[in-house]
Amino acid sequence: MIENIKAFLGDFFVTGDPMIYGADVSIALASIAIVVTLTYFKKWRWLWDEWLTTVDHKKIGIMYIIAALLMLFRGGVDAILMRTQLALPNMNFLDADHYNQIFTTHGTIMIIFVAMPFIFGLMNIAVPLQIGARDVAYPYLNALSFWLFFFGAMLFNLSFVIGGSPDAGWTAYAPYAGPELNPSSVGQNYYYIGVQISGIGSLMTGINFLVTIAKMRAPGMTLFKMPMFTWSILITSLIIIFAFPTFTVTLALGLFDHLLGTHFFTIGGGGSPMLWANLFWFWGHPEVYIVLLPVFGIFSEVIATFAHKTLFGYATMVCSMVAISILSFLTWLHHFFTMGNTAPVNAFFSLSTMLIAIPTGVKIFNWLFTLNKGRIEFTTPMLWALAFIPNFTIGGVTGVMLAMAPADYQYHNSMFLIAHFHSTLIAGTVFGVFCGLHYWWPKMFGYLLNEKLGKWSFWVFMISFNVCFMPMYFLGLMGMTRRMYTYPAGLGWGPVNFIITIGAFGMGVGFVIMAWNIVWSAIKGKRDTTGDPWGGRTLEWSIPSPAPEYNFAHIPKVTTRDAFAAMKEDKKRGREQKPKPFEPIHMPNNSGIPFIMSALFFVAGFGFVFKWYWMGIPGLIGVAICMIARSFVYDDHHHIPTDEIERTERATGRLS
Amino acid sequence: MIKEYKNTAVKPEPKGFPWKQVVGLFLSLALTFLALWVALGLSLPVPITLTVIVGLAIIQALIQLFMFMHFTEGTDPSHQMMGIAFGLFVAFAMVAGTLWIMAFML
Known part of the structure; x- marks a missing residue:
């Protein structure tokens, strides 16, 4: 009996690696610290009422960003472990299995649990404010999206201490990920189920923001008067809605292969391993644009604001994004040119991939022309935006090199490819979300991040990024391929790898400075009393910082692009509108169901990971009960009375 | 009021x-x-x-x-038609593309 329990626990928990034991201890200590702190300060009620049950888009946005920063830390630690292992030839810091698990979790976490939620966080905060709305179209669904992402991420992260991490790469290619070569299934199930749960949330976010932008714009804001960030989110939502269902089905089929013994992607039994790559990238390539287009929007806002000009080429910006959204569904094969397709197939996808460089190039030139003759102000968000242009262009140009199918046979899966996609994802997405974070921070919290620390973190991170990824292109051309856990001495790779590792640690330092900036500014940061610290052009800067619960005391009327810039101009010329009396504001009620339902998804998911149907099926029944319970909630809104609005507005100095 | x-x-x-x-x-x-x-x-x-x-x-x-x-x-049928058209485009791209890509092994 005791032997049985011992054997079970030995399989259940990951054992044998001192670093994992260290992680066990730190997880336990952190959990205890959180529970003790909340209990000691009697904050449980506050946590539940203000955060866990909230449907306020601003609070949901903040939670998304906190979760994304925590996941960025985890993904970053993974990266640093990998780079330490590769710093010198024949290193024994990680063994092969552990290295495989780490590059798998690094990729999955960075894409699914950092890039996506960071962008969702920023769009939750900015989009309703930019279009003059009081919340998103479906606030309850929004909370559900967040909690599904959160519990999906937690389930996936549990894998490295309980049961073992997936090790088939973030792309989880069959047949290695399949049941034939991965018979224990547990790690791979974590991937299928954790990503699936969070993917359901992503799909709902896409629907939510499409409807929000389509239906809830302030009067007068026609489509072509929307801020560019809102445009980018509209297009992104469209791509999410059409790309994510493919991924949902693909993950489900992969899971069926493990749980039910089906043969979709197996080698035997009529399955096709290549079909996994095909379906995965049919989602995976549009996904690249899901994490890029929003940051194009952020850069458009930031560059226009700090060049003190309207954005150059508004209509061509929109057309480029529409073109990208269509082309993004026609290029997926370039991820597996070398898998044995016929020449005409490779030629078509080669061309369609190069075509995408045209609308992207148009956007780059539009940003440059926006800067042209502008009064450029070098704030931290602007530095991130300016650094984006050259660094991202290098990633884009090497992308065109990779797009040439015959040449790709040389570059494929070499470190050249790794350098390419990090140049686009870091110089694009990461610079972009950091830019947006600094830019909208005062709107979220009512104080600014410190500029000096912000610039330090920018320079350290940006220079280290180049130290890390510039040599990597050459390392790829020297023949080193991705996913090698070690390499022999004498190939000339050692010094280059060592430089790359220095860069990786430098990026870690940059991140730590940014984290320190957040802590420092929370205590001593400059208050934003005006609500418009940057001289903004769009509606989010017309309201106090942090935005009140109802966002706009009066819904603004929009007549032009850059609506707030026009309002400020009107005010200067003394054409200000008379304030109208307040009216009670209709707001959605908080609800605990999204949290509970997502927690039950977590329980069900955990059960299915271990094929414990006694746990998985009741979990799903619980999910169904939550849905039924929600359908009987009739009292789902309340009104904020006028005297409360008056009090809030007076407190921010908006009423005299 | x-x-x-x-x-x-x-x-x-x-x-x-x-x-x-x-x-x-x-x-x-x-x-x-x-x-x-x-x-x-x-x-x-x-x-x-x-x-x-x-x-x-x-x-x-x-x-x-x-x-x-x-x-x-809905008030604007053009939204519906655009949605349906894009849906059909994506479905066609995926099905036809997959068949074409995988044709060598059929």
């Missing part, structure tokens, strides 16, 4: 029993089990089985559109 513009997306649903959705649910279930029965219960030749279940899938997609997805409602 000045009537202020309220930008909320959701208008209150008309009260009453949701017959349309209930009928849609049962039709969808029936079609799903019918497809299962055609595939597993009948031993028709494969091309005929495929044709029949694809036909059933198209009927079910139409049921989804009309009974659940408010296809006939």
Whole structure:
């Protein structure tokens, strides 16, 4: 009996690696610290009422960003472990299995649990404010999206201490990920189920923001008067809605292969391993644009604001994004040119991939022309935006090199490819979300991040990024391929790898400075009393910082692009509108169901990971009960009375 | 009193029993089990089985559109048409693309 329990626990928990034991201890200590702190300060009620049950888009946005920063830390630690292992030839810091698990979790976490939620966080905060709305179209669904992402991420992260991490790469290619070569299934199930749960949330976010932008714009804001960030989110939502269902089905089929013994992607039994790559990238390539287009929007806002000009080429910006959204569904094969397709197939996808460089190039030139003759102000968000242009262009140009199918046979899966996609994802997405974070921070919290620390973190991170990824292109051309856990001495790779590792640690330092900036500014940061610290052009800067619960005391009327810039101009010329009396504001009620339902998804998911149907099926029944319970909630809104609005507005100095 | 513009997306649903959705649910279930029965219960030749279940899938997609997805409602039909057109484009890209890519091993 005791032997049985011992054997079970030995399989259940990951054992044998001192670093994992260290992680066990730190997880336990952190959990205890959180529970003790909340209990000691009697904050449980506050946590539940203000955060866990909230449907306020601003609070949901903040939670998304906190979760994304925590996941960025985890993904970053993974990266640093990998780079330490590769710093010198024949290193024994990680063994092969552990290295495989780490590059798998690094990729999955960075894409699914950092890039996506960071962008969702920023769009939750900015989009309703930019279009003059009081919340998103479906606030309850929004909370559900967040909690599904959160519990999906937690389930996936549990894998490295309980049961073992997936090790088939973030792309989880069959047949290695399949049941034939991965018979224990547990790690791979974590991937299928954790990503699936969070993917359901992503799909709902896409629907939510499409409807929000389509239906809830302030009067007068026609489509072509929307801020560019809102445009980018509209297009992104469209791509999410059409790309994510493919991924949902693909993950489900992969899971069926493990749980039910089906043969979709197996080698035997009529399955096709290549079909996994095909379906995965049919989602995976549009996904690249899901994490890029929003940051194009952020850069458009930031560059226009700090060049003190309207954005150059508004209509061509929109057309480029529409073109990208269509082309993004026609290029997926370039991820597996070398898998044995016929020449005409490779030629078509080669061309369609190069075509995408045209609308992207148009956007780059539009940003440059926006800067042209502008009064450029070098704030931290602007530095991130300016650094984006050259660094991202290098990633884009090497992308065109990779797009040439015959040449790709040389570059494929070499470190050249790794350098390419990090140049686009870091110089694009990461610079972009950091830019947006600094830019909208005062709107979220009512104080600014410190500029000096912000610039330090920018320079350290940006220079280290180049130290890390510039040599990597050459390392790829020297023949080193991705996913090698070690390499022999004498190939000339050692010094280059060592430089790359220095860069990786430098990026870690940059991140730590940014984290320190957040802590420092929370205590001593400059208050934003005006609500418009940057001289903004769009509606989010017309309201106090942090935005009140109802966002706009009066819904603004929009007549032009850059609506707030026009309002400020009107005010200067003394054409200000008379304030109208307040009216009670209709707001959605908080609800605990999204949290509970997502927690039950977590329980069900955990059960299915271990094929414990006694746990998985009741979990799903619980999910169904939550849905039924929600359908009987009739009292789902309340009104904020006028005297409360008056009090809030007076407190921010908006009423005299 | 000045009537202020309220930008909320959701208008209150008309009260009453949701017959349309209930009928849609049962039709969808029936079609799903019918497809299962055609595939597993009948031993028709494969091309005929495929044709029949694809036909059933198209009927079910139409049921989804009309009974659940408010296809006939809304103020601006051009939005609906753009959505459908983009959906058809993506579906075509995926199915035709996959067949073309994987043709070498069929």
